[in-house]
Ligand SMILES: NC(=O)C1=CN([C@@H]2O[C@H](COP(=O)(O)OP(=O)(O)OC[C@H]3O[C@@H](n4cnc5c(N)ncnc54)[C@H](O)[C@@H]3O)[C@@H](O)[C@H]2O)C=CC1
């Protein structure tokens with residue numbers, strides 16, 4: 001899909017908003033000059049101004065100058081943002097993509113004019129380096145908005161179209177999930193320090209090993225347990241370590257954490 005004559009506005013350019021902007025630029029689907037970033041304190045976006053993005057605190061101006069709007073504010077800030085931009089929204093022109101956790105499409109539609117296309121997307125911060133897993137949903141699959149949204153997010157990682165009822169679960173697994181795996185890498189590197197590596201060496205070794213594990217699954221398409229079986233030599237040291245981790249509740253802690261995050265995500269708005 002060609003977006004060369006389209007413009008985007010990231011409304012609320014904080015952590016995920018800036019990550020999305022970086023990813024879109026890295027994918028070359030939108031040049032910085034095609035992207036507007038809004039934030040109340042624009043001084044915090046000076047590096048983006050220098051790179052050629054349009055930076056403003058004026059959401060209405062951003063909406064008027066753009067075709068694809070990506071709402072990236074915190075859940076409690078969403079209603080205020082939507083009420084502010086409502087008069088500038090044009091059903092003939094705008095596609096509104098919300099990455100806001102917990103806010104349903106029906107919630108969003110209460111605050112905007114009839115007919116404006118609304119899609120929800122749930123990316124993660126790895127979108128900045130085009131390695132996001134982004135889950136997408138809309139009310140209807142037949143008006144082209146999903147295709148457009150998918151075409152955008154396909155350039156910055158993998159995408160999956162899901163039902164809206166699954167969106168809080170997706171939030172836990174893919175958006176929060178980045179933090180879960182980062183914490184796992186940190187834990188591994190702490191273990192590495194205890195067995196003799198410097199902090200830097202240990203983190204580099206844990207990071208590359210985690211990347212290798214993820215890439216193995218991505219390339220070979222095998223179940224993790226199949227790949228684990230290839231590492232666990234009978235009576236060897238891997239199974240000893242793995243079983244010790246399970247005695248400590250490793251899998252259980254990850255599963256319970258994901259359930260807790262999904263429940264919280266549902267209540268965020
Ligand atoms: N951080 C993450 O990894 C992910 C976050 N999300 C969702 O994205 C949303 C944003 O999360 P974060 O980026 O972490 O929060 P954040 O607090 O870093 O970013 C929100 C930004 O919006 C700005 N803002 C608030 N009201 C505004 C307004 N009326 N006009 C312009 N700017 C305004 C704030 O100043 C802030 O910079 C949340 O709803 C969150 O649930 C979704 C996926 C991943």
Ligand SMILES: O=C(O)[C@@H]1CCC=N1
Pocket residue numbers: 101171175176268
């Ligand atoms: O922690 C949060 O609430 C947001 C949503 C997913 C990632 N960050």
